[in-house]
Amino acid sequence: MLKDRGTIKWTSLMLPEHVQMLKDMWQEDKTDFRPLLDEQLLDELNRHLQTALSQNKKVRLTVHINGQKQIFIGTIVRICVGTKTIYFKTDERVTHTLQISAITNIQQMED
Numbered sequence: 001m002l003k004d005r006g007t008i009k010w011t012s013l014m015l016p017e018h019v020q021m022l023k024d025m026w027q028e029d030k031t032d033f034r035p036l037l038d039e040q041l042l043d044e045l046n047r048h049l050q051t052a053l054s055q056n057k058k059v060r061l062t063v064h065i066n067g068q069k070q071i072f073i074g075t076i077v078r079i080c081v082g083t084k085t086i087y088f089k090t091d092e093r094v095t096h097t098l099q100i101s102a103i104t105n106i107q108q109m110e111d
Contacts, residue, residue: 032064032068032069034064037104045105049079049086049100050079051108052075052106052108053076053078053079057075057109058073058108058109059073059074059075059076059106059107060073060106060108060109061098061103061106062104062105062106063098063102063103063104064102064104065102072090072098074090074091075088076088076089077089077095079100084099084100085097085099086100086103
């Protein structure tokens, strides 16, 4: 059985610029782009944020940061309207500052 090594066997024949372009292309394929949210979904996210803050509920946030989807579980400490950020405390007692525009999903957790 012939074992193919993909582009590894061809890299010695490629210019460094081509190798870098291939690496950039593969990295771009791994990038998880932030979905576009319509006005209704943004209002719903805002309502969930306000409810979680006022009732001190535990939530699960899905956030897109630098092309990567990250999930945080914890409570919202404060919402700063001027800078459009929230202060979020995880279960490990670590406080994160997150941009509201980066949030794509909010789910309330059962206590």
